Structure formats: C-alpha cells, structure tokens
Amino acid sequence: EGAAAFSDDGHYVESANFMRRAMEYADMLHKMVIDHAEDATMCSGGFMNEGKVSYAMGVTGRPAAGEDIAVARDLLLSEMTGCHIHIAHVSSAKAVELIREAKAKHVNCTTEVTSQHLYFTDEWLKNYESSFKMAPPIRTEDDRKALIEGLKDGTIDAIITDHAPHCNEEKDVPFNCAPNGIAGLETSLASALTVFCHNNGFTIDRLIELMSVNPARLLGVEGGVLEEGAAADIVVIDPDKEWTVHGNELYTKSLFTPYEGLTLKGRAVLTVVDGEIVMKEGKVLK
Numbered sequence: 312e313g314a315a316a317f318s319d320d321g322h323y324v325e326s327a328n329f330m331r332r333a334m335e336y337a338d339m340l341h342k343m344v345i346d347h348a349e350d351a352t353m354c355s356g357g358f359m360n361e362g363k364v365s366y367a368m369g370v371t372g373r374p375a376a377g378e379d380i381a382v383a384r385d386l387l388l389s390e391m392t393g394c395h396i397h398i399a400h401v402s403s404a405k406a407v408e409l410i411r412e413a414k415a416k417h418v419n420c421t422t423e424v425t426s427q428h429l430y431f432t433d434e435w436l437k438n439y440e441s442s443f444k445m446a447p448p449i450r451t452e453d454d455r456k457a458l459i460e461g462l463k464d465g466t467i468d469a470i471i472t473d474h475a476p477h478c479n480e481e482k483d484v485p486f487n488c489a490p491n492g493i494a495g496l497e498t499s500l501a502s503a504l505t506v507f508c509h510n511n512g513f514t515i516d517r518l519i520e521l522m523s524v525n526p527a528r529l530l531g532v533e534g535g536v537l538e539e540g541a542a543a544d545i546v547v548i549d550p551d552k553e554w555t556v557h558g559n560e561l562y563t564k565s566l567f568t569p570y571e572g573l574t575l576k577g578r579a580v581l582t583v584v585d586g587e588i589v590m591k592e593g594k595v596l597k
C-alpha cells in the first residue's frame with residue numbers, strides 16, 4: 312500500500328530469527344528495515360546513559376553496550392539477508408565504528424543521528440531534568456565526538472529530529488517516571504547549524520544534504536531537490552540568526568525542551584509547502 316519502510320522504533324525486535332524473517336520479507340519488497348537498536352535485556356530498566364554521571368546520580372543506566380550488541384546483530388543479519396538495514400538514531404562511539412566497518416565490507420546499511428545527540432552530553436542530566444530523557448540516551452563527550460567524526464567521513468548518512476513530543480503532564484514528573492523522547496522539530500535545524508556548521512566548520516551544503524537530500528533518497532520519497540517540476544517544499548534559512556529557545560514560545564504543546572534558555576545560531580525564516588508560504592519569521596500562517 313505504499314509503505315516507505317518497516318520499523319520497530321521504540322521496541323527492538325528481541326528475537327534474532329524474527330528479525331531475520333522481517334528482513335527477508337522487507338528485502339523482497341525492496342524496502343529497508345529501520346532499526347531501534349537497543350537490546351531490551353540490557354537497556355529497558357535504565358533511564359539514562361550508564362557511566363560516571365549515572366553512577367553519581369544513583370540512576371540506573373542504559374549501557375552503550377546494549378546499543379552496540381543490537382547494532383552488531385542486525386548488521387550481521389543484513390549481511391546474511393542482503394536487506395537494507397537503517398540504524399535509527401545511532402548514539403554510541405562503538406556503534407558508529409561497527410557501522411563504519413560494515414560499510415567498508417559493503418554491507419547494505421545506513422544510519423542517522425539526532426541533533427540533540429550532537430549537542431548534549433550526559434553531564435547535562437545532572438539536575439534530573441526529564442527534558443533530557445530519551446532513548447537511546449544522550450551519551451558521553453567521547454560518543455558525541457565520534458558522532459561528529461561519523462558525519463565527517465560519511466559513516467552517518469543523515470541528521471534527524473526523532474520528534475517525540477510528550478505532553479507536559481507526562482514529562483512534569485520525577486525523572487525515573489518520565490517517558491523518553493523530546494519535541495525535536497522546531498530546534499533540530501538551529502541545533503545542527505550551531506554544532507555542525509558554526510562549531511565544527513561543516514558547510515551548509517553538507518547540512519542540507521544530511522537533513523534533506525539524503526533522508527528523501529533513503530526513504531525513496533519525493534523531495535530534497537530544487538528543480539523544475541519538483542514539489543515546491545522549501546525552507547529558507549538565515550544561518551547567522553541568533554535566538555534563545557523558550558519552550559513556551561514553540562508551537563509544540565510539549566513545553567519541555569532540553570534547549571530551554573540556550574541561544575542557538577541559525578533559524579528557518581520561511582517555510583513553503585507545495586508552493587504556499589506556511590511559516591514566516593517564526594509565525595505559522597496555516
């Protein structure tokens with residue numbers, strides 16, 4: 312019926328055999344499997360990255376090894392079945408390394424990273440704020456640097472939002488009780504421009520490739536190009552516009568954002584959907 316891909320997002324497929332069959336069927340349809348790679352037996356009881364910060368806070372962690380094991384298994388299954396596996400929101404240095412090695416062996420795999428994993432580290436969670444809670448969790452500075460390296464050498468194919476807004480009543484609870492996920496849609500471009508272009512010297516062309524061209528290509532959907540006859544879905548960016556994020560000024564009904572009070576550099580100033588202006592200077596028109 313036109314599904315672009317198949318995914319287990321949020322709930323990793325624990326059975327290797329079930330995943331094998333899913334990949335075989337997806338491959339028959341020439342579709343990819345998008346994989347939320349976190350082994351539940353290691354990760355489901357945890358609330359943040361396992362490491363020095365979680366030990367000091369007394370919070371049960373989700374170890375990076377739980378992600379690495381899941382990524383390794385599904386890369387092996389991709390090698391076995393030939394199915395295109397897309398590792399969603401990669402977050403650990405080791406997982407980036409595994410994907411880099413698999414790509415070198417021509418395993419049919421791709422991956423992506425969220426803007427928030429490029430911006431923050433687990434040090435930001437020290438005040439038990441649920442706005443930083445997501446899965447896979449925000450990890451260490453070494454992991455963050457490895458993600459930037461992965462973008463640099465093409466191991467990572469896309470930067471994404473992992474937009475998962477939760478209403479205030481859900482997030483405004485003790486840290487361990489809050490659900491995972493943040494509203495990423497309105498901050499992802501500015502965050503990526505700040506970290507990726509301004510702080511790490513990448514070009515805006517490369518950012519557009521990672522946030523627009525590649526995602527459209529991977530999903531096999533129209534878009535990501537400016538050309539005659541193509542859909543007029545266009546974002547105009549002011550790369551140097553500085554603005555301070557306040558959750559209550561965003562359009563999302565989820566007031567909790569990890570960027571609260573932070574000043575980001577770069578913003579979308581105009582959005583055109585199918586030829587019609589729908590956002591101008593931060594105001595949604597329709």
Ligand SMILES: [Zn+2]
Pocket residue numbers: 320321347399400446447
């Ligand atoms: Zn996920």
